[in-house]
Amino acid sequence: MSAQSESLDAYLKARRELIAEDRGLRSDGAAIAHMSGLEELAEQNIRALRKKEIDNVWKAEHDAIPHVFPGMEFLTARGLIEKSEIFQLLKTMPKGALLHAHIDATVDVRTLLRLAEKEPALHIRIPTKLTLDNYTTVIPQFLALPKHQFVSGTIFGDSYVPDTWIRLQDARSSFPQKLGGEKGFDEWVIRSITINPTEAYVTHNTVEKIWQKFQSCFQAAYGLIHCETVYAGYLRESLLTAINDGISYAELRVTFLDKLMVDKNGELTLAHRDWLIIFESVVAGVKEELKAEGREDQFFGARLIYTTLRFISNEELREALDDCIALKQEFPHLIAGFDLVGDENVLKPLLDYIEPLLEFQQKTKELNLDIPFIFHAGETLGDGDSVDNNLYDALLLGTKRIGHGYSLVKHPHLMKICREQSICLEVCPISNEILRLTSSMPMHPLPILLNHGVPVTLNNDDPSIFGNFGLSYDFFQVLISSEVSGLMTLADIARRSFTYSTLEETQKAQAIALWEKHWKHFVEKVAAFKLDGA
Amino acid sequence: MSAQSESLDAYLKARRELIAEDRGLRSDGAAIAHMSGLEELAEQNIRALRKKEIDNVWKAEHDAIPHVFPGMEFLTARGLIEKSEIFQLLKTMPKGALLHAHIDATVDVRTLLRLAEKEPALHIRIPTKLTLDNYTTVIPQFLALPKHQFVSGTIFGDSYVPDTWIRLQDARSSFPQKLGGEKGFDEWVIRSITINPTEAYVTHNTVEKIWQKFQSCFQAAYGLIHCETVYAGYLRESLLTAINDGISYAELRVTFLDKLMVDKNGELTLAHRDWLIIFESVVAGVKEELKAEGREDQFFGARLIYTTLRFISNEELREALDDCIALKQEFPHLIAGFDLVGDENVLKPLLDYIEPLLEFQQKTKELNLDIPFIFHAGETLGDGDSVDNNLYDALLLGTKRIGHGYSLVKHPHLMKICREQSICLEVCPISNEILRLTSSMPMHPLPILLNHGVPVTLNNDDPSIFGNFGLSYDFFQVLISSEVSGLMTLADIARRSFTYSTLEETQKAQAIALWEKHWKHFVEKVAAFKLDGA
Incomplete structure (x- = not known):
């Protein structure tokens, strides 16, 4: 071994030690150090899949989206995410506790609307007359009323008196065809209780402004x-x-x-x-x-x-x-x-x-x-x-x-x-x-x-x-x-989530035991996953 | 003192100690602890001025700029920054070393162009014929040539052979009036060696894309x-x-x-x-x-x-x-x-x-x-x-x-x-x-x-x-x-910049001594600054 390669080896050894020391505080260290053979395979598969997907999807050019990159804006990326094989796998992963x-x-x-629209007592009101020009910005309110206070009618057009309650089912069935009828009504309500990409990334693109929209959804x-x-x-x-x-x-x-x-x-x-x-x-x-x-x-x-x-x-x-x-x-x-x-x-x-x-x-x-x-x-x-x-x-x-x-x-x-x-x-x-x-x-x-x-x-x-x-x-x-983060990182986060819950210690142990069972099944599936061309 | 206010006092004391401990690693701690009377006044003035300016400028609505906030995108904010009183004061602050x-x-x-356009040997070339449609995207190259290789001509229009050198002074004086003549030429060159807000925040809004523009400037x-x-x-x-x-x-x-x-x-x-x-x-x-x-x-x-x-x-x-x-x-x-x-x-x-x-x-x-x-x-x-x-x-x-x-x-x-x-x-x-x-x-x-x-x-x-x-x-x-950061933070950063330079220790001491002298003058000025309405 020449003096030079000796020093290179020494360098590479020092480098490995430095990286290990730097990552020493990570909580996934123990899980990674004690991976089972199947976990190792699953981790490798996810990392290989990720590399492939980053190259093919997240670093590629897309006609409909100007700037695509890994971890990009969620509301713009959602369609691409849902097509991802990694995402499809993750959907079956045991996630632990939602805290x-x-x-x-x-x-x-849509589920909320389906539930609400079955309820005859629910009423809707808006603070102004609804027109073709203003309807995208008008935000409705809802309230269930006792039967003797039910009011039939429509919320669109000149006949509506601002701030008066109209039965939701009526308002929906009378929503004008030029605004899409019942489907248009649903879309209009949905618009008022969700954030769309234009709001998040253009019109309300500051913490202060998006919070105004966010609160109006609630x-x-x-x-x-x-x-x-x-x-x-x-x-x-x-x-x-x-x-x-x-x-x-x-x-x-x-x-x-x-x-x-x-x-x-x-x-x-x-x-x-x-x-x-x-x-x-x-x-x-x-x-x-x-x-x-x-x-x-x-x-x-x-x-x-x-x-x-x-x-x-x-x-x-x-x-x-x-x-x-x-x-x-x-x-x-x-x-x-x-x-x-x-x-x-x-x-x-x-x-x-x-x-x-x-x-x-x-x-x-x-x-x-x-x-x-x-x-x-x-x-x-x-x-x-x-x-x-x-x-x-x-x-x-x-x-x-x-x-x-x-x-x-x-x-x-x-x-x-x-x-x-x-x-x-x-x-x-x-x-x-x-x-x-x-x-x-x-x-x-x-x-x-x-x-x-x-x-x-x-x-x-x-x-x-x-x-x-x-x-x-x-x-x-x-x-x-x-x-750095991989499947074992997600597993570590999911497993520990119970620990941070308010469950009693024995309950935590039970919940974690159930999680471990599902994790084992999940790991088997991911370990057996065949990459295209692999 | 009631039991309750005792516990409130104890709480507030613990809070002060926690904040002090949390900020204990900051390098500006010593400078803040040993502020002179004038430095204290200057710090107060800057903080008061900042508060006023944030309310009046950085939290206000501006017709020409959709989202204004403190520390917003520089290329959009530059005009507002240059009108700031704090900025005008900072321009006279001794900054230390640029490392x-x-x-x-x-x-x-513009200064570079003024220097370059005086040099008769400088030539320009472009990789394609310049037209009204393409000129904003065509990027020029420059090179000084020996006298016997000088080429007169114009770079605009059909007569130009792509990738051939034309004297810069000629190209400039013959730049068509419909593109702004000489002034238009300068603007065109400037566009190729600077980043504008649309590039940074819209068309090239990822690290990868803006680096392509950035490198082409160089x-x-x-x-x-x-x-x-x-x-x-x-x-x-x-x-x-x-x-x-x-x-x-x-x-x-x-x-x-x-x-x-x-x-x-x-x-x-x-x-x-x-x-x-x-x-x-x-x-x-x-x-x-x-x-x-x-x-x-x-x-x-x-x-x-x-x-x-x-x-x-x-x-x-x-x-x-x-x-x-x-x-x-x-x-x-x-x-x-x-x-x-x-x-x-x-x-x-x-x-x-x-x-x-x-x-x-x-x-x-x-x-x-x-x-x-x-x-x-x-x-x-x-x-x-x-x-x-x-x-x-x-x-x-x-x-x-x-x-x-x-x-x-x-x-x-x-x-x-x-x-x-x-x-x-x-x-x-x-x-x-x-x-x-x-x-x-x-x-x-x-x-x-x-x-x-x-x-x-x-x-x-x-x-x-x-x-x-x-x-x-x-x-x-x-x-x-x-x-958290204030004038003393900036001072601490400026003062220490010499320490991190490659100067010898005695040189560092000399450079810092000079800095201290200018800092003293600056502090006097800021301490004496009268806020509007104060």
């Missing part, structure tokens, strides 16, 4: 969902959509801002405890349905995170916290934690609420209740502003997980705390991109978090608005835009 | 600059532009790929040592000019970083490294280091060149020559690809600084190495944004680097192509998009 999703934005809008959909007959069906669809994508457990955020929901008679009578009773019965029903299909091992259960909005007063927050305590006492197995939601960049910082939040901690301690905070924090591009600083308060208040934590990568000490105390970030890649925190996945901070050993889970946040149902889309975007 | 700029892209294109400008009579004037303008913006020392990257430059007779005779002789005489000339104006304390000097391109063979690299050694031996005070440049995402990784690079280190050691590597590395959105991995090789090869290091934030151990060994990142915020690594400053990783205590300098990279002459624009974009 960050807002329940009012989890069901496909407001428009609210009345469709919050009506007893629709609600139960909605929850069922929400769970089945998740389960059919391989999610076996969920902690879903529910906004308990309004005190009452409309019952099946169109009367505002259903209190929060009734919402929970409906939820509990839907969970039980879904379990039975699955059992009848021999799929009971695909669903471990679901809980709710009590949320209210970051614009209420301290006094209103005290009421909400007391309400949360009462619900936890009655439904200890259903209430997973407490959170404050809404646009952090515009609404109040956690620090404004510090007194009621500290009181709540004292109170739950005295009552021996375990209601962890699971705060949204740092969902921002700000550097040192009040939103970025929410991370300090979330952690000081002992948050169990952090919703988003997008700006956490700017905080070395907070990253250390999360790593050492196993506080996981509920990362929502596609949500962050559509809500313009990042322009695309390659700019997303997830690889920074992974390499620094900050615990993460992947989540879909608001799939009905973004179109990223289940977790396959988010998993795909993460996988396609990295050469 | 990352490619000399062929440092002079305003290719088009090359022949205009590399001609003895123009070159000296060009270097003078390059230095004066930097000095007039408060830069007092520079280490400029020069590409020594071509072996010869055209002399004043239009003959290819000037070898690399002649380039250095020209550079040395320009530096001396600029010093004399400044002295005559009583400004000699504004310029400490300039050096060159020898660069070649990442597409050459190992054998060609060996030749370049030997050439670099020979130049260092003859001009030890002028050669600062060695680098490989060009699009990392497309060209060869450092690992491909590892053998000649290791040999070079051995050779320079034997010759007792100090020629540090100052490598570009990690200028990418890739995660674990060969470009991202260049960071490992740059550090293993003992790079003195890292050019860009954009992906370093993904590497906890490498960040630690940079912090502990004072290896600074030459961060180029506006360059990164225009070359589409980040969509805007709020998505740029600079705050991550600052908070993790990774040493950084700020740099303009290629100001003639981007329009960010001096460092005021880059300083402005950093300042306006953070609420």
Whole structure:
């Protein structure tokens, strides 16, 4: 061996050691070090498939899309993703727990419309007369009314009095043919409760502007969902959509801002405890349905995170916290934690609420209740502003997980705390991109978090608005835009998601055991996958 | 004090401590802790001015610009930035050392044209006949020729034979009036050597595509600059532009790929040592000019970083490294280091060149020559690809600084190495944004680097192509998009820039002493600044 090749060997050895040291904090290290033979094959297959697909799809020119690249804008890429072989495989992967999703934005809008349009009590109103010129920008509201208040009519044309309720079924059947009739009506409603590519990437292309559209989606959909007959069906669809994508457990955020929901008679009578009773019965029903299909091992259960909005007063927050305590006492197995939601960049910082939040901690301690905070924090591009600083308060208040934590990568000490105390970030890649925190996945901070050993889970946040149902889309975007992360990274994230849940230790072990069983089947399938031309 | 307010006080105390701990790695901590009274006033004034400007300018609606926000796309924002009071103040701030700029892209294109159009030997050629339809996409080349090869004529219309040289002065004076005549000619050339907002943000809106345009700017400008009579004037303008913006020392990257430059007779005779002789005489000339104006304390000097391109063979690299050694031996005070440049995402990784690079280190050691590597590395959105991995090789090869290091934030151990060994990142915020690594400053990783205590300098990279002459624009974009960083952060970055230079320790001390003097004057001015309405 010449002196030169000796030094080259020494160099290459030092290089391998440096890379190993640099990646030493990654949580997928152990899973990779202990891969089974089949896992190794599966990992190789996915990496080979990824390489092929990047060359053939994501680095190719496409007539209809100007700029295509791995991890590109989701709303533009969705059609291409759905044709991907990797995506088709990922759809059958067991995803673990879904820990960050807002329940009012989890069901496909067409399914929601199908449920809502069967309900004769639902009414619609708009703030202005609908015309050919304005109809794409007018946003409807919905509400179920008692029978004696039903109003027939049409919402289109001069006869409509702005802000008056008209029966949804009537409004739909009388929607003018020149706007597409009933189909046109549905498309018009769907437009108001989803974000389209032009909105995300052109007209509303800043965090501030897209949040305005985003919030109007929630407001428009609210009345469709919050009506007893629709609600139960909605929850069922929400769970089945998740389960059919391989999610076996969920902690879903529910906004308990309004005190009452409309019952099946169109009367505002259903209190929060009734919402929970409906939820509990839907969970039980879904379990039975699955059992009848021999799929009971695909669903471990679901809980709710009590949320209210970051614009209420301290006094209103005290009421909400007391309400949360009462619900936890009655439904200890259903209430997973407490959170404050809404646009952090515009609404109040956690620090404004510090007194009621500290009181709540004292109170739950005295009552021996375990209601962890699971705060949204740092969902921002700000550097040192009040939103970025929410991370300090979330952690000081002992948050169990952090919703988003997008700006956490700017905080070395907070990253250390999360790593050492196993506080996981509920990362929502596609949500962050559509809500313009990042322009695309390659700019997303997830690889920074992974390499620094900050615990993460992947989540879909608001799939009905973004179109990223289940977790396959988010998993795909993460996988396609990295050469470090692979199948074992996704597996590690999925497996650990239970660990960061609010399940009891024994429940976690059960849920993980079920996951392992499905993972084994999945690995067998991917290991046996034959690449074209291979 | 009630139990409750006690606990609130305890909370707020813990919060202050947590924030202090989290920001403990920032290098501006000492400067902030030891602010003079005037510095405190200046910092307050800048922060108040920033707040006012963000509200009045960067959060306002503007008719001509759809989305305005702090740190937005530079090419769209430039007009607004230039009207900013903060920007006007920053223009007079002493900026320290400029450690990352490619000399062929440092002079305003109009100035370059003014210099070039005076040179009768310069010729132009285009690869096709120029028409009204194609002229915006045709890219010219330039070359100085000896007198006996001069060709008169016009480049527009049917008479032009593609790929033949025509005298630049003729081509310009005969440029058709329907394309704007001489002014239209200049605009056409300028378009080929600069990036415009539509290219950066629409037609070439990916790293890969904008790099194609970026490189074609270099290719088009090359022949205009590399001609003895123009070159000296060009270097003078390059230095004066930097000095007039408060830069007092520079280490400029020069590409020594071509072996010869055209002399004043239009003959290819000037070898690399002649380039250095020209550079040395320009530096001396600029010093004399400044002295005559009583400004000699504004310029400490300039050096060159020898660069070649990442597409050459190992054998060609060996030749370049030997050439670099020979130049260092003859001009030890002028050669600062060695680098490989060009699009990392497309060209060869450092690992491909590892053998000649290791040999070079051995050779320079034997010759007792100090020629540090100052490598570009990690200028990418890739995660674990060969470009991202260049960071490992740059550090293993003992790079003195890292050019860009954009992906370093993904590497906890490498960040630690940079912090502990004072290896600074030459961060180029506006360059990164225009070359589409980040969509805007709020998505740029600079705050991550600052908070993790990774040493950084700020740099303009290629100001003639981007329009960010001096460092005021880059300083402005950093300042306006953070609420942590302030004037003392910029001061800390500027002051430390000398530390990361290749100057000897005594020279560093001298350069810093000069900087402190100018800083003192600047602080007096900013401290005395009266805000409108204050």
